[in-house]
Every structure is written in C-alpha cells, then in structure tokens.
Amino acid sequence: MKIWLDGELRDADGARVSVFDHGLTVGDGIFETVKAEHGRAFALTRHLHRLTRSARGLGLPDPDEDEVRRACDAVLAANPMPLGRLRITYTGGHSPLGSDRGEDRPTLVVALGETTRRPDTTATITVPWTRNERGALTGLKTTSYAENVVALARARQQGASEALFGNTVGQLCEGTGSNVFVVLDGELHTPPLESGCLAGITRALTVEWTGAKETDLPLDVLERAEEIFLTSTLRDVQAVTRNDGRQLGDGPGPVTAKAMRIFAERAAADPDPR
Helix, strand or coil, rough: EEEEEECCHHHHHHHHCCCEEEHCCCCCCCEEEEEEEECCCCCHHHHHHHHHHHHHHHHHCCCCCCHHHHHHHHHHHHCCCCCCEEEEEECCCCCCCCCCCCCCEEEEEEEEEEEECCCCCCEEEEEEEEEECCCCCCCECCCHHHHHHHHHHHHHCCCCEEEEEECCCCCEEEEEECEEEECCEEEECCCHHHHHCCCCHHHHHHHHHCEEECCCCCCHHHHHEEEEECCCCCCCCCCCCCCCEEECCCCHHHHHHHHHHHHHHHHHHCCCCC
C-alpha cells in the first residue's frame, strides 16, 4: 500500500506523522472521504472545494488544490482496486503541546482503503446527545470525530449502522457520517444546513437531482415519516427500514427507490459533477 505524505508517495510502513502533529494532539485538522471506483474519484472537485471551506473555517491555510489532486491521482494509480475509500487529511502540522499552532506548514496525507458496496437497506437509532448548530466547528468536516465514534458504537451495539442526532433546539440534524432525508405526504425533505448538519456532497447532489426540500424538521419526524433514507459518500442513497423500534418496511419505499435510481444514473453519467 502506497500513501501520499507531505509531497511524495511512501510505503505504508514508512508513512509516519510526528507525535507533535496538531491533528493528533488536539484534533486540529480536516478531512474528506471520496469514493473511488476503478481508479476514478467521484465528485472530487466538490470535495476539494469543501476541503478549502473547512480549512478556512478552522483558520488553516488553503490547501494547494493542484497538489491534492496530484496526490489523489498518485495514490489511486499506485493502489488499484475496484472500490475504495480515498481519504484526504489536512492538519495544523507540527505544533506545541497545546492549542496554539506552530509555524510549520500543514500536514497532508492521502490514503486509500478498499471497501465494498453498501447494502440497499439499513437500520438506525437516535441518540440522546445533540449537535450544536451554533458551534465553532459547525458545518466543518474536521478530524474532531470522537463524538461520532461514541454514537456509532452505540448504534452498533443495537444492531444498527448509523446513529441520528437532533440539535440543541430539538430539530432533526444528521447522522455520525451521513445526512438524513424523510418522506412526508409523498414529499422528500432534508434538514437545512442551518440545523447544524454537514453540507454533504451526496446530500447536495440528491437535493439538486431529486428536488428535495430543505425543511426544519422536529426530531420526532422520524416516528411518523413514511420513508427515511441516508446519504453519504460511500452509502450513496441507502434506505432505512428500521429506526429505533419502528419498522418502516422490508425494502426501499417508492420515493427512496426513485432517489436511488436517479442518483445512480446521474453519477454514472458524470463522475465529477460541478
């Protein structure tokens, strides 16, 4: 396995980041996960634009987009596989042991791991913890992911693949690594960005391609929605057939099935939708 680290490809065993890297010591970093099929990254331009937005939100220098593209191309070429998770990580670099950043340049890591296609259906749970829609990191894809680790572990313990959060005012927000859509009276809705959810790439494409409405939704909408589905880079569109103790069906509902079909067709027609 070859990994890009600070300007060059390295063997996985030799790719080492300093123990003083700010991404390790205080979680001062951002990342993107990109789906790669047969060496081709999907929606890479959108992911790189979001990487820059996250960097600016965290106060990091703008990533060099050309360098990140070169790194992605090099890693994909060096590690051929049918379906992969391409991970771009960009941190505050070598810094003092505290919240202050050092003077070194940021660290850039690009790695690829093999994965498999997700099933068409899954189960979710809701968790008692909230997303802070007014926090300093709201809407940024940062490496500060421990909250998601805890919530996802609870979901796994209950036989689910994702945990769903409300925000501090009781509205539906997002999953640990996904956005959520619901069907009400036959219409498709998803929480707006103001709810505190991440501006997911797959979410945005699904809204554009299906005409879904961005709507403030109470968390208890999950108890009455006709259909629920998740979107993310590696899930694409995935139906939720059970949330907590509520069974929604054995397979994707009609609105979800249509969204799945539209997404698959549009993504196949344009691997880098701008």
